Amino acid sequence: MxxxxxxxxxxxxxxxxxxxxxxxxxxxxxxxxxxxxxxxWTKNFKQLAPGVRPAYVEALFGEPAFELAVPVLSITPGTGSRLGLTERVWPLATEGYLTTWSGESDVVAYSLTTTSKRFKPKIRIGSSWDSTRPALNVRLGRTRLAQVSTALDLPHPEEIASWKGARRHEYYEMYYFGNPGHYMTWACGVSGTGYRAGEAGAMERLGPENSAFLRGDLIEKLPVDQRLALDAYRAHAVVNNLMVQGVERVSICPEVPRSGPDHDLVRTLEKPPGFLGKIKVRRQLRRLEGRPAVWERVQHRLTGRFRR
Structure with missing residues (x-):
């Protein structure tokens, strides 16, 4: 039918x-x-905002690998003081990290770090799309620090945080745009965990009384040698980390401030390199120790035989 x-x-x-x-x-x-x-990852990061619930972040990125309490210092007048926040870290395969710092019910700050030349997210900072004020698309792993303030038409960052130790170092610059930027603060940083971290060296503490924090308007008052060193660093250092904060501004781990995850913590998840990667690492270690390469040793032996 x-x-x-x-x-x-x-x-x-x-x-x-x-x-x-x-x-x-x-x-x-x-x-x-x-x-x-x-x-x-980039799309989900752009859906985050200060004040969202930690559960909202987990809905986008899954469960975090690390969760720990960290000390913080609230630096916004009139907001009171916080004794600490909960830091959560999500490994993004082997190419980066998402880090959040949360209170009991809200995310106070969050950041994205690239650890690979393949992961170069582009993130807009500055004024919102419906504003004529300056803005910039920062590409992690490529944009240099000096390009940020130049593109935003600012004489200097609002604040600088910098320090270096025997093994580790951190640096970031903070930018704030008031209402055109939805009262958000962006910290463009060079995280010791991130890609190209040590390419430009590291900056000592620049703040008064050996503080890690320096107000932007005090940059002009730095001694000449420190000012030249800072200018050279900003001209060469590449932004590998971007942290976002809201109305309440906080300094994460104020004694040794950072805008990304703790390198000593996340490096425990590093996987051993493959066959070619091991060869490259061993070659680098031989160079650091001043030992000859394999082909140089073979050439030396062959030269010795011919001489006989």
Whole structure:
């Protein structure tokens, strides 16, 4: 009967639609977890904002790998003081980290760090899209510190945090734009955990009385040698970390401030390199120790045989 044939044809069409949707879902899931994961991380990071619930972050990124209490110092007048916040860290495969600092019910600050040349997210800072005030798309792993203040048409950052130790170092600059920037503060930093961290060296503490913090208007009053060193550093150092804060400004771990995860903590998750990676690491270690490369040793032995 005609109606039976029509029903059979309809069943075939529906089966094809279901199969196509299943295939699309499979390909989409593969893309988000594979080649397109960097785009997904960046998209999800842009959906965050100061004040969101920690559960909202987990809905976007899953469960964090680390959760620990860290000391903080509130630096916004009239907001009171905080004894500490909960820091949560999400490894983004082997290419970066998402870090949040939260109170009991809200995210006070959050940051994105790149650890790979392949992960270079572009994030807008400054005034919002509906404002004519300056703004800049910072590309982590590529934009240099000096480019930030120049593009934003500012004489200097609002504040600088810097320090270096025997093994580690941190640096970041804070920028605030009031209402055009939704009262958010951005910290463009060079995290010791991130990509190209030590390429430009490191900056000592620049603040008064050996403080790690220096107000931007005091940059001009630095001794000449420190000012020249800072200018050279900012001209070469690449932003590998971006932290966002809201109305309440805080300094994370104020004695040794940072805008990204603790390197000594997250490096415990580092995986051993592959075969070619091990060869590269061993070559670098030989150079640091002043030992000859393998081909140099072979050449030396062959030269010695011919001389005999």
């Amino acid at each position: 005609d109606w039976l044939s029509a029903l059979a044809d309809m069943s075939k069409i529906m089966g094809g639609v279901v199969a196509a949707l299943t295939l699309i879902g499979t390909v989409t899931g593969w893309w988000k977890k594979g080649p397109g994961r960097r785009r997904t």
